[in-house]
Amino acid sequence: MQNPQPVAIPKAQEQLKLKGHDQVALDRYRYLVLGAIIVFSSTGDVFLANGMKHIGAIPISNLPRLMAAVFNPWVGLGILFLLMFFAAYSTALSWADLTFVLPATSLSYVLVAIMGALVLHEHISVARWVGILLVSSGVGIVAGGPSITTKRRQEKPCP
Amino acid sequence: MNAQVFYTWTPIAIMIIASTTGDVLISKAMKQIGDLGELWKCFGFRGVAARMLKSGTLLAAICAMGIAFYMMLFALSHADVSLVVPAGASLTFVTNAIAARLFLHENVDHRRWAAAVLVGIGVVLISR
Numbered sequence: 001m002q003n004p005q006p007v008a009i010p011k012a013q014e015q016l017k018l019k020g021h022d023q024v025a026l027d028r029y030r031y032l033v034l035g036a037i038i039v040f041s042s043t044g045d046v047f048l049a050n051g052m053k054h055i056g057a058i059p060i061s062n063l064p065r066l067m068a069a070v071f072n073p074w075v076g077l078g079i080l081f082l083l084m085f086f087a088a089y090s091t092a093l094s095w096a097d098l099t100f101v102l103p104a105t106s107l108s109y110v111l112v113a114i115m116g117a118l119v120l121h122e123h124i125s126v127a128r129w130v131g132i133l134l135v136s137s138g139v140g141i142v143a144g145g146p147s148i149t150t151k152r153r154q155e156k157p158c159p
Numbered sequence: 160m161n162a163q164v165f166y167t168w169t170p171i172a173i174m175i176i177a178s179t180t181g182d183v184l185i186s187k188a189m190k191q192i193g194d195l196g197e198l199w200k201c202f203g204f205r206g207v208a209a210r211m212l213k214s215g216t217l218l219a220a221i222c223a224m225g226i227a228f229y230m231m232l233f234a235l236s237h238a239d240v241s242l243v244v245p246a247g248a249s250l251t252f253v254t255n256a257i258a259a260r261l262f263l264h265e266n267v268d269h270r271r272w273a274a275a276v277l278v279g280i281g282v283v284l285i286s287r
Contacts (some may be wrong), residue, residue, distance in 0.1 A: 048231070
């Protein structure tokens with residue numbers, strides 16, 4: 001028996017990929033943006049927390065000290081990462097729903113826990129593993145669904 | 160209510176309200192501005208930056224996120240990161256699902272509700 005059209009499949013896939021920009025499925029570039037959100041937000045939070053540990057407790061009567069906290073190098077580094085997070089986040093929100101992007105990027109909390117275990121040798125308890133499992137399943141559930149409520153308008157060359 | 164509880168949970172509550180407002184506004188702004196990938200292809204970095212800077216909604220979103228950011232710094236100076244970030248984030252998932260439905264008219268179906276609640280509970284468990 002002969003296989004009739006062995007070459008047809010890649011071409012069809014290519015077309016699907018091109019069309020995919022307007023479809024539900026996310027292409028590789030979009031997964032990259034979601035991944036960037038996860039990495040930048042978790043790393044930024046860890047830097048911020050480290051900086052605030054160095055500064056210590058600030059009383060409500062000393063608000064100028066809270067404003068000055070941004071000049072701490074760790075806090076500054078945290079802000080730099082949060083700016084990169086903001087760029088990736090606004091990009092994702094330009095083509096996906098808020099209620100899709102938020103759960104889809106919640107793996108950052110898992111990443112923070114794992115970074116704590118690996119870098120700071122924190123103990124991951126059973127409750128924490130269950131939490132990681134719940135967050136991951138939430139991500140899986142939402143990622144399997146549509147990313148945008150309204151279908152995007154027909155593709156125009158340039159608006 | 161002692162001072163420690165007050166200084167921890169008041170900033171967290173303001174943080175939740177401010178970050179929900181910020182998320183809703185930025186989502187609204189980015190939908191108005193359009194797909195950044197396509198805009199980039201057409202107008203390049205400058206075109207994208209100009210469109211984003213002109214958006215008043217985006218500016219308001221950045222202000223709200225700034226308030227949320229300072230409230231987080233304030234809370235972090237009084238409590239552990241393992242309490243502040245998960246407590247704030249897990250509740251924000253739920254408030255965002257409600258706000259997105261009310262103000263953005265997003266189709267928050269069972270799938271998304273389930274995800275928001277699962278992630279919220281999961282984040283609390285991770286923080287223990």
